[in-house]
Amino acid sequence: MIQPEVKRTVPTPIYQQIKTWIRQQIELGAWPEHFKLKSETDLAEAWGVSRGTVRKAITELIKEGLLLRIHGRGTFVASARLEQPLAERLVAISEDLINKGIPFETQVLECSVVEAPPQVAYLLSIAVDSKVFFLKRVRSVANLPLILLHNYVVYQLCPGVEQVDFSRYRLFQTLEQKFGLQLDWGRRYFEAKAATEEVARRLDISVCDPVMSLEQVVYLSDGNPVEFSDVWLRGDRFRLSATVRRHGLADASISWAADL
Numbered sequence: 001m002i003q004p005e006v007k008r009t010v011p012t013p014i015y016q017q018i019k020t021w022i023r024q025q026i027e028l029g030a031w032p033e034h035f036k037l038k039s040e041t042d043l044a045e046a047w048g049v050s051r052g053t054v055r056k057a058i059t060e061l062i063k064e065g066l067l068l069r070i071h072g073r074g075t076f077v078a079s080a081r082l083e084q085p086l087a088e089r090l091v092a093i094s095e096d097l098i099n100k101g102i103p104f105e106t107q108v109l110e111c112s113v114v115e116a117p118p119q120v121a122y123l124l125s126i127a128v129d130s131k132v133f134f135l136k137r138v139r140s141v142a143n144l145p146l147i148l149l150h151n152y153v154v155y156q157l158c159p160g161v162e163q164v165d166f167s168r169y170r171l172f173q174t175l176e177q178k179f180g181l182q183l184d185w186g187r188r189y190f191e192a193k194a195a196t197e198e199v200a201r202r203l204d205i206s207v208c209d210p211v212m213s214l215e216q217v218v219y220l221s222d223g224n225p226v227e228f229s230d231v232w233l234r235g236d237r238f239r240l241s242a243t244v245r246r247h248g249l250a251d252a253s254i255s256w257a258a259d260l
Contacts, residue, residue, distance in 0.1 A: 019057035110136040131155040210235030
């Protein structure tokens, strides 16, 4: 296995030398996206250093977004693009980032109670003049804005939610833990679009640059809709991923959107 040249007679800490070497492997493409690192114990033994030294180097690279640690699976070279799995579980993007150990920051642009726009009212099965909680945020990873989120929530189910500091707390977490709502399932729709002026400004890209649009309606356990999301993700930093299994041709079926 290729290993770093550790110099013990120079003032640069050993963990910093290892960190620099790993960064070089990633930047040169020797360690491509999704490359799985050996365990910290194996790396420490191979490189002739302590496990704590390896861990410190890896931990700092995780914080910088170059590596990611997935519990029970190991440490991997992070993708330059944010991956959103096509999964059967209702997982918020923020929860997916947390599960992957990717640090992020949230900037709240608007947090208010407004009258439901007609399309939102229709999707949430409420009257047009009903009140909804509107939350607009930008999520950034490594100081790069990646996601613009517009969320609408049926206000009568969470009165006072506008007082929550959503730069610190997550929306699904708040609805479930503070208001006791049982978020059960949702429908997601992905579509490639060109960035509007606002989307371009918020995501630090050019107008008409490609973005991935995500619309989502979330339902409670009683079947009633509670939240609608309108989300834009940078096209150069986002892709979909899926794990698929083939169980037999006899049971295979494909459904297409009606307008394809």
